[in-house]
Amino acid sequence: MNVSIIIPAYNEAPAIAETIRKIRMAYPDFEIIVVDDGSQDDTAQRAQEAGAKVIRHPYNIGNGAAVKTGIRHSKGELVVLMDGDGQHDPADIPRLLRAAKDYDLAIGERSPQDQASLGRRFANWCYNKLASYVTNFPVKDLTSGFRVFHRTTVLRYLSLFPNTFSYPATSTLAYLRSGLTVKYVPIFTHKRTGKSKIKPLRDGYRFLLIIVRIATLFSPFKVFLPISFFFLTTGLCYYGYTLAAFHRFTNMSALLLSVGVMVFLMGLVSEQITQMRYDRVDWTK
Numbered sequence: 001m002n003v004s005i006i007i008p009a010y011n012e013a014p015a016i017a018e019t020i021r022k023i024r025m026a027y028p029d030f031e032i033i034v035v036d037d038g039s040q041d042d043t044a045q046r047a048q049e050a051g052a053k054v055i056r057h058p059y060n061i062g063n064g065a066a067v068k069t070g071i072r073h074s075k076g077e078l079v080v081l082m083d084g085d086g087q088h089d090p091a092d093i094p095r096l097l098r099a100a101k102d103y104d105l106a107i108g109e110r111s112p113q114d115q116a117s118l119g120r121r122f123a124n125w126c127y128n129k130l131a132s133y134v135t136n137f138p139v140k141d142l143t144s145g146f147r148v149f150h151r152t153t154v155l156r157y158l159s160l161f162p163n164t165f166s167y168p169a170t171s172t173l174a175y176l177r178s179g180l181t182v183k184y185v186p187i188f189t190h191k192r193t194g195k196s197k198i199k200p201l202r203d204g205y206r207f208l209l210i211i212v213r214i215a216t217l218f219s220p221f222k223v224f225l226p227i228s229f230f231f232l233t234t235g236l237c238y239y240g241y242t243l244a245a246f247h248r249f250t251n252m253s254a255l256l257l258s259v260g261v262m263v264f265l266m267g268l269v270s271e272q273i274t275q276m277r278y279d280r281v282d283w284t285k
Helices: 013-026 043-049 063-073 090-100 118-135 151-160 167-177 200-218 220-246 251-279
Strands: 003-009 031-037 053-057 078-081 105-109 147-150 182-186
Touching: 003 013, 003 043, 003 063, 013 031, 013 043, 013 090, 031 043, 031 063, 043 053, 053 063, 063 078, 063 151, 063 167, 078 090, 078 151, 090 105, 090 147, 090 182, 105 167, 118 167, 118 200, 118 220, 147 151, 147 167, 151 167, 167 182, 167 200, 200 220, 200 251, 220 251
Parallel strands: 003 031, 003 078, 031 053, 105 182
Antiparallel strands: 078 147, 105 147
């Protein structure tokens, strides 16, 4: 099987060499690519000494940018993405590869107990529920970075991937929105080596905005329609109240109903723009 393993890394010197050695021992024929995203330590040197092909960014661009660089330079028919901090177990790779034979995207599903803190578990639960609502598919782990793509398929979507940590969410929603198949495979995660690059308050707020933006990008009607329904329902209820109490149609009722109609029309236009973008995807590659 022609497989490329891509590991985006930023200041992962304490764990990167051991991760690569485990992969190399278990899968000596797999291509291993480490994309050093402008690390300030000796991540690149340790990865190269451990036997990986190293591609370096001159400065820190982002986790998603490193993933895109790795995919563009990969040669395998299947592309495995995993973290370089020691959390992902190489022993889970065969199960993901088996799932990828029948599905377009295989994703490692972490158990809630394996996720860092109670706050992060709750945040991930909210993200999963929002993504499930947007896609009409039971999304079990939206932010998992351990996944397997078919290279020819994922190349069509690289332009949609952001440069930040939100590429897992973007890729999952893009695949599901396009009617491609996704399979979740339970995995075991270890405690990471070193400190997490994610700050709960700052990045949690940013990630929530990213999820809303992604939802609007891929299924805008799912966002605009409930808002439109809220304003229209509120306007009609308020009109019913003022008609019964004062026998008149008020400016507030007109405002609420007008906002509801405008939000609905904005959602309709956004949905058409989204469909036009998908029509431009080159499915012949």
